[in-house]
Amino acid sequence: MSPLTIVVTAFAVALVVMSGTFMGGAVIVAVPVAIVLVAAVAFFDLMRKRNNARTIQSHQPDEDVEFTERDRRTLVSE
Numbered sequence: 039m040s041p042l043t044i045v046v047t048a049f050a051v052a053l054v055v056m057s058g059t060f061m062g063g064a065v066i067v068a069v070p071v072a073i074v075l076v077a078a079v080a081f082f083d084l085m086r087k088r089n090n091a092r093t094i095q096s097h098q099p100d101e102d103v104e105f106t107e108r109d110r111r112t113l114v115s116e
């Protein structure tokens with residue numbers, strides 16, 4: 039997990055614990071806020087991973103492979 043994910047998750051857990059401690063209207067506020075924060079962090083983490091995957095694919099060579107006659111005979115499906 040990235041450090042940002044850990045911090046936001048800890049903040050969300052702290053909100054839920056605080057709301058349980060005070061037993062007031064904080065539960066109504068803390069739980070949706072915690073859910074929104076976790077969803078936002080998951081979204082940004084997914085975007086970061088998607089960009090990393092795109093970066094890795096861009097480093098692959100686009101060379102055409104030259105097959106010999108022997109290769110062509112073995113690649114033909116019969």
